[in-house]
Each structure stands twice: as C-alpha cells, then as structure tokens.
Amino acid sequence: MLQNNPELKSKIDQLWNKFWSGGISNPLTAIEQITYLLFMKRLDELDQKRQADAEWTGEKYTSKFEGSWVPPEYKTKLTGRETDFELINIRSQDERKYGVSRQSLRWSEFKRMQAEEMLQHVQGKVFPFLKDLNGAESNFTHHMKNAVFIIPKPALLVEAVKTIDDIFEVMEKESKEKGQAFQDIQGDVYEFLLSEIATAGKNGQFRTPRHIIKLMADLVQPQLGHKIADPACGSGGFLLGASQYIVTQLAIKASSKDLTPDEDGFVRTSVAAALTKNAQDTLAKSLWGYDIDQTMVRLGLMNLMMHGIDEPHIDYKDTLSKSYTEEAEYDIVMANPPFTGSIDKGDINENLQLDTTKTELLFVENIYRLLKTGGTACVIVPQGVLFGTGKAFKELRQRLVDRCDLKAVITLPSGVFKPYAGVSTAILLFTKVWGPKDKVSKPATGHVWFYEMDADGYSLDDKRSKQEGYGDLQDIIACYRARDAATDIDRTAKCFMVPRSEIADEKNSYDLSLSRYKQDVFEEVHYDAPGVILDQLIQAEVGDVDEAELGKVQSGIVRELLELKGMVG
CATH class of the missing domain: 3.40.50.150 (Vaccinia Virus protein VP39)
Incomplete structure (x- = not known):
C-alpha cells in the first residue's frame, strides 16, 4: 500500500501542494485534473509497449498516435458529419491545415515544450484529442463531452508534468524491486x-x-x-x-x-x-x-x-x-x-x-x-x-x-x-x-x-x-x-x-x-494471593533487602505497601 512507500507518498503530496498553491483547491476537481494528466502519461506508455509487443509477436497494431488527427468540429465542417478519417485521405490545402500530428500529442513529445507553448498545446490539442480518443460514438467520448481542462497556469502544468514523470519512475522502480x-x-x-x-x-x-x-x-x-x-x-x-x-x-x-x-x-x-x-x-x-x-x-x-x-x-x-x-x-x-x-x-x-x-x-x-x-x-x-x-x-x-x-x-x-x-x-x-x-x-x-x-x-x-x-x-x-x-x-x-x-x-x-x-470460551484464571502480590511489589521497589531491614526503608510507597500487607494478612 502507498503508506509503505514514503517516496511515492511524498511525490503525490508534492503534486497536491502544487495544485493547491496553483489555485485548484477543490479536492475532487484536482483529482479529475490530475487523472487527465496520469491518463495522458499512461496512454503514451501503453501505446509504446503495445507497439513493442506487436513487433515481437508479429501481430498487427495501429498506434493511437500514428498519422494525423482532426478535431471533431473540423470534421463536421469538412465532411458534414462527425466521422473518423485519416488526414492522408484529405487532399485540399484548406482541409490539411486543420490536421494535427498525432505524434505531437504524445506525453513524451509535449513535455519537452516551453511552458506557455505546452499549456496552449495541451489545452487546445491534447485534451480535445483525449476526449475524442475512441471516436464520436464511443461511451468514453460521450462522458468526456463536458469535461474541461482547467489548469490555469503554464508553471503549474510544467511542475505537474515533471512530478507525474517522477511518480511513474517511482512506480516502475517499486514494481521491479518488489514484484508488485x-x-x-x-x-x-x-x-x-x-x-x-x-x-x-x-x-x-x-x-x-x-x-x-x-x-x-x-x-x-x-x-x-x-x-x-x-x-x-x-x-x-x-x-x-x-x-x-x-x-x-x-x-x-x-x-x-x-x-x-x-x-x-x-x-x-x-x-x-x-x-x-x-x-x-x-x-x-x-x-x-x-x-x-x-x-x-x-x-x-x-x-x-x-x-x-x-x-x-x-x-x-x-x-x-x-x-x-x-x-x-x-x-x-x-x-x-x-x-x-x-x-x-x-x-x-x-x-x-x-x-x-x-x-x-x-x-x-x-x-x-x-x-x-x-x-x-x-x-x-x-x-x-x-x-x-x-x-x-x-x-x-x-x-x-x-x-x-x-x-x-x-x-x-x-x-x-x-x-x-x-x-x-x-x-x-x-x-x-x-x-x-x-x-x-x-x-x-x-x-x-x-x-x-x-x-x-x-x-x-x-x-x-x-x-x-x-x-x-x-x-x-x-x-x-x-x-x-x-x-x-x-x-x-x-x-x-x-x-x-x-x-x-x-x-x-x-x-x-x-x-x-458463536460460543464464547471462558478460561478460568488463577491469581496469586494478595499477600504474595504485595511481596512482589515490595521486592520490585527495594530489591534484595532482608525482611528485618524493611522497616528502615523510608520510601512512602514501601511503607504503604507494608501497611496494606498487614491489613490483608
């Protein structure tokens, strides 16, 4: 569990603090924005892994970042309907200008951008691509329709991207070292x-x-x-x-x-x-x-x-x-x-x-x-x-x-x-x-x-x-x-x-x-006689002292224990 990985917990705490100081103080809103970033990162990594697996096994796999992507509003403008199509099938220069290289939408690509450019790119291209990931008819696109990317400051996005990279690095290390x-x-x-x-x-x-x-x-x-x-x-x-x-x-x-x-x-x-x-x-x-x-x-x-x-x-x-x-x-x-x-x-x-x-x-x-x-x-x-x-x-x-x-x-x-x-x-x-x-x-x-x-x-x-x-x-x-x-x-x-x-x-x-x-089991417990218990307490207080010498001990606790012993016999 996360509590047993102080390094990972510390990184996530840092991420929370960055969002808090960056103006996103509602926890659920922050979770949603962080999850979008985690999703962008994981999407890139999974895609690269599937490409590598496909090369190894010989199976066909088409990368989500292959070719070009056209935002849904431009698809409608160009074709009259929200349909997926590859830019390679578009011939006119007017239409070509709406396309975005899918490769540039990878986490590993946009994280190298300067702060202002990165924020504009993620807000205007990467996040809309994310919402449209499975096509206009998909359940995912339907539920992402009203989702908004509200990270307001370039510096916050840069810090969040860097911290999430650090978090994934720790996660990979934990996975390899502990087999989790x-x-x-x-x-x-x-x-x-x-x-x-x-x-x-x-x-x-x-x-x-x-x-x-x-x-x-x-x-x-x-x-x-x-x-x-x-x-x-x-x-x-x-x-x-x-x-x-x-x-x-x-x-x-x-x-x-x-x-x-x-x-x-x-x-x-x-x-x-x-x-x-x-x-x-x-x-x-x-x-x-x-x-x-x-x-x-x-x-x-x-x-x-x-x-x-x-x-x-x-x-x-x-x-x-x-x-x-x-x-x-x-x-x-x-x-x-x-x-x-x-x-x-x-x-x-x-x-x-x-x-x-x-x-x-x-x-x-x-x-x-x-x-x-x-x-x-x-x-x-x-x-x-x-x-x-x-x-x-x-x-x-x-x-x-x-x-x-x-x-x-x-x-x-x-x-x-x-x-x-x-x-x-x-x-x-x-x-x-x-x-x-x-x-x-x-x-x-x-x-x-x-x-x-x-x-x-x-x-x-x-x-x-x-x-x-x-x-x-x-x-x-x-x-x-x-x-x-x-x-x-x-x-x-x-x-x-x-x-x-x-x-x-x-x-x-x-x-x-x-x-x-359920039937409870009651065990009989045997206790020493009160006099024996008092002797043990006195012994713990004064150590090895002859009974004749006990009267000389000035400790108030010992005197009271001796009086109590005399009362119980």
Whole structure:
C-alpha cells in the first residue's frame, strides 16, 4: 500500500501542494485534473509497449498516435458529419491545415515544450484529442463531452508534468524491486488521491482496499465469458479486480511458470498481452459498471482504459432508480455500495419490493435482481444489515437465505476502511437460485459459513501500515474452499457452519450476526494471593533487602505497601 512507500507518498503530496498553491483547491476537481494528466502519461506508455509487443509477436497494431488527427468540429465542417478519417485521405490545402500530428500529442513529445507553448498545446490539442480518443460514438467520448481542462497556469502544468514523470519512475522502480503489479501501485495512487476528498465518508467516494477486492475475487472466482457488474463502481476497482483474477488464471493455464504471491499472499499478474485477441475482446465485453457521480464515471473509464480495456462499459446511471430496468443480466456482481443515506421514495425502482429508502438494503436487493439464476454476488455491507430489527432488514435476510444459497458471512474488523470510515462491515457471498417471482418449493440455503476476520494484514488505525504476514486473508480462502457442514460445527472456532433451520427458527428470525451463533470460551484464571502480590511489589521497589531491614526503608510507597500487607494478612 502507498503508506509503505514514503517516496511515492511524498511525490503525490508534492503534486497536491502544487495544485493547491496553483489555485485548484477543490479536492475532487484536482483529482479529475490530475487523472487527465496520469491518463495522458499512461496512454503514451501503453501505446509504446503495445507497439513493442506487436513487433515481437508479429501481430498487427495501429498506434493511437500514428498519422494525423482532426478535431471533431473540423470534421463536421469538412465532411458534414462527425466521422473518423485519416488526414492522408484529405487532399485540399484548406482541409490539411486543420490536421494535427498525432505524434505531437504524445506525453513524451509535449513535455519537452516551453511552458506557455505546452499549456496552449495541451489545452487546445491534447485534451480535445483525449476526449475524442475512441471516436464520436464511443461511451468514453460521450462522458468526456463536458469535461474541461482547467489548469490555469503554464508553471503549474510544467511542475505537474515533471512530478507525474517522477511518480511513474517511482512506480516502475517499486514494481521491479518488489514484484508488485504496476496496476496495484497505480491503484494505490488513486486510493491516496481519493483519500484527500474531504467528503469521502459522506459521499462514499473511496476505494475499497485492493487486498479486500482480491479476497472477494478469490471467493467468487470469475471466469472468462462471465458478465460481471458493479452497480456502484466508483473508480472501477472491483471491475479491475475481476479482470486481473481472470487474466491471472488464464496465464497460469497457458504457462508452467510459477507466479510469486504478492505482499498479501495473492497470486496475480496484470500482463494481458499474452491473451489472444478473441480473449481480450471477450474480457473487455464482460465488465459493466455504473455510478451516479459523473466525475467518478470519467475516473472509472480512464482507470480501466489505462489497464488495457479500450472500450469500458461504465455509465452514468442510478441503479436504484426507475430509469434502470436491467434484471437477471449478470453472472457475477462484486460491489461495495454506499452504506449511508436514503433515496427519494418516489424515484425507487418499482421492481424493488422492500419497503425502505435505506440504500444499503436496496442495493443488496437490487444486486439479487441483477443476477442471472445461478449467478453469484460478493458484496460488502454494514454489519447492521446482519441484525437490524426493522421489517425491511428481516425481509432482505430471509430473501438471501430462502431464495439464494447464502454461502458465507465474513465479518471484517472496523478499521478496514480507515482512514475513510470506521464502520464495522461484513462480506456476503450468495448465489441466486430462485427469482423474485418464482415459487420457492425448497429454501435454497443449506448451511451458512461464518468467519470472523480479526486482521487483514494491515494495522487497523488511520495509518494502515503493512504488518508481517497476511492476517486472515489466506486462511479465509483456504477454510472457505475446505468448508464441510458435517465437520465445521465447533462454534468456538474462528469459522463454523450454521444450518438454515437454526437461522430461520423463531428465536433467531434470520439473524445473520456471527455473535448470535458463536460460543464464547471462558478460561478460568488463577491469581496469586494478595499477600504474595504485595511481596512482589515490595521486592520490585527495594530489591534484595532482608525482611528485618524493611522497616528502615523510608520510601512512602514501601511503607504503604507494608501497611496494606498487614491489613490483608
């Protein structure tokens, strides 16, 4: 994590300070502008890498910076429509003058310009090119339409470009020295940027720690061809986590080369170049995300594009509202939806049956609806969802137990989401068996596996420093895969199975809190007699002194201890 790389954290702090002193003080605005620059830098690097890979493998690859680019407004003026075309096909001198050499739009090219020239070039050419990157009809262009580049001063842009170059240099160094995927280090950068949003705890605009995402991906085990969604995707962390898991499994199958576990014990690679073109296309079409914050949609789009997904399916939608009508669409849903707040009752999708405006309940119900029959969800919820006594809470839990195969409830320690929030959370893992309108002939859940996570490999304070080992992360994976309803019955253990009949009985009424079923173990503790304890305290004060000499010791503490000893005998 970024907290364990002081050099990288220092560079990002410098970048923040430059934007602050340069007049961009709104954290979310600054994040957006910084992300545009990160995207320009990463786009250049990825393009050069793909060119090199293509030369090595012999596959055809057309650089995004090859030929010339004509701004959309001039395309319309020249052709009457917004279509992509190469300048080589334009013959007249009048038309040729509108073209811009794509090569000059590379980060590695414009960073050499003088300050004033660089600002004008980035504002007037590079940023418009960025917005038009995938063509007029693309989802990315649609969401970038109202994006603006507002870095006002040449000096700020020059300093920002230099600092981002330094940040990428440190990221590359970290990747090579520690074997950590560049994708993860870049994710750390996003995590740190998002932590600067003052309203993060209120708006839910913070990134789920990547080791928790990896844990959830290992529990769900998404496969190539699965349609995967996150209905509150933010910057796209879960979609990237699913993608990285799939790429890793394909890499393992394609090669006998051993992959080294990362600092959290997970085996991951983000090298997708070895995938066939068909596999890459299938993967790109598999990932779907939605968010109600337009800025986060743009950040998510750029984040996925920086990781090789050329046409991400991330859209601006309120997935709880009447305007969102998808149902039974996805094989996998992974999410950490907003915990707090409520939605206007009049705007709630009428297909959602829970009588509540609490978003934490509505999102879980909606995720259930989004799953295909046989589809699996892994979702983070506040622990209140597990034991809330309101009618909607009970109805949701009953639906998870009776209409779904509720496989696991994993409680997380309250510090997992620090420094953003200290709320206690849990992971729910369930597979949809019966649809909302199906008649349930037999409850879907047989047993529920409970696990109490005490540690996630990081300190549970605001610093979230890496600790030795993996905490409970790898134990959760191993125990979940080896769970057995016949043998996992020790309720004093860290994990255990509970039959549905017990959860659904009148006494428990579908309560899913681990403490409801866990048996506490009380150990009898033996203490020394008071006189013995007082002798030990006196010995600690005076050292080796004969009992006859104790009366001569003038220490007030010793006198009082002797008096107390005389009283207790």
